[in-house]
Amino acid sequence: MRRYFILMLIVVAGFLFVNFNIADNNIPQEEVKTEKPQYHVPxxxxxxxxxxxxxxxxxxxxxxxxxxxxxxxxxxxxxxxxxxxxxxxxxxxxxxxxxxxxxxxxxxxxxxxxxxxxxxxxxxxxxxxxxxxxxx
Ligand code: HEC
Structure with a gap:
């Protein structure tokens, strides 16, 4: 029983870790999307x-x-x-x-x-x- 519990913890921790990483990766893309056009002269x-x-x-x-x-x-x-x-x-x-x-x-x-x-x-x-x- 205890072993399953630990296994579950590892799985959950791993899941959270992956999730956070995905969330992190998304941040720069959001920034690019919402970036306002700027005054620019070629x-x-x-x-x-x-x-x-x-x-x-x-x-x-x-x-x-x-x-x-x-x-x-x-x-x-x-x-x-x-x-x-x-x-x-x-x-x-x-x-x-x-x-x-x-x-x-x-x-x-x-x-x-x-x-x-x-x-x-x-x-x-x-x-x-x-x-x-x-x-x-
Ligand atoms: C010799 C000086 C001079 C040069 C060179 C010049 N301007 Fe002007 N410009 C003026 C003056 C003086 C006024 C204000 C005219 C008035 O109040 O009747 C003006 C006004 C303007 C206005 C405002 C117009 C309005 O109706 O409010 C714009 C826009 C403008 N110029 C753009 C330009 C652009 C673009 C160029 C280059 C292609 C240019 N000007 C070159 C002197 C100049």
Missing amino acids: DDVQQIIDNSCYGCHNSESKNEKGKKKLQFDKMSDLKTYKQVGSLADIADVVTEGDMPPEKFLKKYPERQLSKEEQEKLVSWANNLAKQLTPED
């Missing part, structure tokens, strides 16, 4: 921004109006809904050809967005805005 998009937008739209910009409207270097600090709002604005102004400003382009024609750059910037902004928008 290198090729960052290059376009650096060339045509960043000079006016950063937290140290001398262009006070531009700085007030948008700061690319502070985007990741913003609340998600503000990031989404800024991304929508970026897609809008770039689609409309409103940015960079005309006056600026007269002085620096090489900062003009090519068709390809324009499309890349807009699709980045739209896709990221979509990813950052909660589904419910």
